[in-house]
Amino acid sequence: MKYYYVYVIELDPVVADFRKFRAKNxxxxxxxSCVYVGQSSRKPELRFEQHxxxxxxxxxxxxxxxxxxxxxxxxxxQFQPEKTQKKLKQCWEKI
Numbered sequence: 366m367k368y369y370y371v372y373v374i375e376l377d378p379v380v381a382d383f384r385k386f387r388a389k390n391x392x393x394x395x396x397x398s399c400v401y402v403g404q405s406s407r408k409p410e411l412r413f414e415q416h417x418x419x420x421x422x423x424x425x426x427x428x429x430x431x432x433x434x435x436x437x438x439x440x441x442x443q444f445q446p447e448k449t450q451k452k453l454k455q456c457w458e459k460i
Contacts, residue, residue: 368406370404371404372412373434374400374401374413375432375434376426376431400434
């Protein structure tokens with residue numbers, strides 16, 4: 366069975382000034398932090414590097430990704446696919 370990691374990348378607050386970002390995130394409140402949440406079969410550190418290098422990257426994570434969020438990272442481990450969606454939802458609720 367394949368396992369997945371859930372990871373959170375902190376984004377530079379400048380990303381909130383872009384119209385397309387605001388259009389995709391209509392509930393964003395000015396002044397709050399911006400993050401990208403993803404899941405992968407690769408370890409979060411490797412996946413972050415891949416985002417920054419442009420490999421299967423989210424455009425916001427590539428251009429505005431600052432670092433992996435340590436607050437979430439310390440509580441994240443590998444999950445089976447059926448549990449991954451639940452963990453992603455829990456991460457979003459904490460933000």
